[in-house]
Amino acid sequence: MRPKRAYSESGALVPRVQAEHRRDAVQYAIASIHEAVAQADEVFPEDELFSQLSVQHREWVVETLYQGAYLREYHLWEKECKEYFSSMAKRNYVDLNLKSNGFPSEVERALVLFSAASVLPEVQYIREMNARVRIMKHAPGVLTEHFVTTTDYGTAHAAIVRFWEALMALEEVDYTK
Secondary structure, three states, X not given: OOOEEEOOOOOOHHHHHHHHHHHHHXXXXXXXXXXXXXXHHHHOOOOXXXXXXHHHHHHHHHHHHHHHHHHHHHHHHHHHHHXXXXXXXXXXXXXXXXXXXXXXXXXXXXXXXXXXHHXXXXXXXXXXHHHHHHHHHHOOOOOXXXXXXXXXXXXXXXXHHHHHHHHHHHOEEEOOO
16 A cells, blocks of 8 residues: 545645755754854954854854754654654554654554555665764763764755655545545
């Protein structure tokens, strides 16, 4: 059985679009930070210490933004998956209960149930994201090796977008509902 939605339902479209909006918001915030630091540097051009510290502060704020965006992106993917697969199960008269522990495995189970195994490769990237989120949240101490980079965020975000796009391509539309 494939994911089935009524013609009036959005299916995987909304989570995909929302993920793109979140990425755009992060990019906008980072551009704003760079602009604010550049303006501050213009106000105090002779103050070498201020100039050096402003670069440090900008890098710290951007790094902090990426940490939060990464955590948020993963947790929203979980919430959106719960909603999506619950809706698909109901529409297909299937009993499906996704457990929070080991969530990527639960999503893989749902993908197989809905004949969407072609989406499984994207879950591997998201599984790595899950492992990293768990370390970021639960490992003792604040270690820079646990921090995500711009590339880490971009790779994880792209996998989430591809996940939703692949599901969109597999959805059947029920025009009778």
